[in-house]
Amino acid sequence: xxxxxxxxxxxxxxxxxxxxxxxxxxxxxxxxxxxxxxxxxxxxxxxxxxxxxxxxxxxxxxxxxxxxxxxxxxxxxxxxxxxxxxxxxxxxxxxxxxxxxxxxxxxxxxxxxxxxxxxxxxxxxxxxxxxxxxxxxxxxxxxxxxxxxxxxxxxxxxxxxxxxxxxxxxxxxxxxxxxxxxxxxxxxxxxxxxxxxxxxxxxxxxxxxxxxxxxxxxxxxxxxxxxxxxxxxxxxxxxxxxxxxxxxxxxxxxxxxxxxxxxxxxxxxxxxxxxxxxxxxx
Ligand code: PDD
Numbered sequence: 100x101x102x103x104x105x106x107x108x109x110x111x112x113x114x115x116x117x118x119x120x121x122x123x124x125x126x127x128x129x130x131x132x133x134x135x136x137x138x139x140x141x142x143x144x145x146x147x148x149x150x151x152x153x154x155x156x157x158x159x160x161x162x163x164x165x166x167x168x169x170x171x172x173x174x175x176x177x178x179x180x181x182x183x184x185x186x187x188x189x190x191x192x193x194x195x196x197x198x199x200x201x202x203x204x205x206x207x208x209x210x211x212x213x214x215x216x217x218x219x220x221x222x223x224x225x226x227x228x229x230x231x232x233x234x235x236x237x238x239x240x241x242x243x244x245x246x247x248x249x250x251x252x253x254x255x256x257x258x259x260x261x262x263x264x265x266x267x268x269x270x271x272x273x274x275x276x277x278x279x280x281x282x283x284x285x286x287x288x289x290x291x292x293x294x295x296x297x298x299x300x301x302x303x304x305x306x307x308x309x310x311x312x313x314x315x316x317x318x319x320x321x322x323x324x325x326x327x328x329x330x331x332x333x334x335x336x337x338x339x340x341x342x343x344x345x346x347x348x349x350x351x352x353x354x355x356x357x358x359x360x361x362x363x364x365x366x367x368x369x370x371x372x373x374x375x376x377x378x379x380x381x
Contacts, residue, residue, distance in 0.1 A: 103213070105210070121210055131188065131246075132147045133189075134186065139182075141380060142376060143308065143379050146307060150245065150302065154244045162191055186215070230265060230350040231259065231352075233268045234255050235269070235271075238252065241298055266281060278338045281338035283336070312375070318368075
């Protein structure tokens, strides 16, 4: 029986319920993380929970959990569900209170929920690459917070799907920001370009790993903004996320990227990523 974590307890999926007055449900007033397990171990889990607590602090939400305590929760969740390879979703909302935009007074306890699902690595996409579509970035100006408010991301992803592609690459005006659920990179003349870490993008953990690999491999990693045109003229393009890892993009808006095949820098990053799975999972 699948078990879900809600407020300190592991509950059967069929009985896992939250209130209709939960502020996550009513206002999207909460934050989340998505973490990968490889072979029963958690990948870069400390980085994920440090970001989780940062997101919480940015919305003035005190979770009452340390990084170590959160790690214990998700370890237990994997164990009770006997999951070796898969993903863990964890979210925290400001809690249950009568509907009123301002924070509840007195304070209510946050509602923390987590579930885990088995799935394999995306081998086919990693090998052959994916197609993407560009779309205007209509999201709010705090994309650095991993907030439950994902309507802009949802609409962008749906646009991508409608055009028979797997990811939407968002841009504010001419400037490429990030994917609907990934960070975006253009590789040109052997250097990697990606949007700097600020309020316009999520500071991806996989992005961090890619930065480590580029340092190991002496590949220039340029945190600079670039245009949609630059992206389309790149030699190679990739998107990265906890679930997509280092996924090549071989077509954008129906046009081939470079030779339309997976390039050498991408392959090097993928090899480096496999090594980090070995060394950064525990
Ligand atoms: N999303 N940017 C956005 C908007 C994202 O939603 C994600 C990940 C990323 C990449 O972050 P990371 O490398 O830390 O996974 C960037 C997750 C996977 C999700 O929403 O399920």
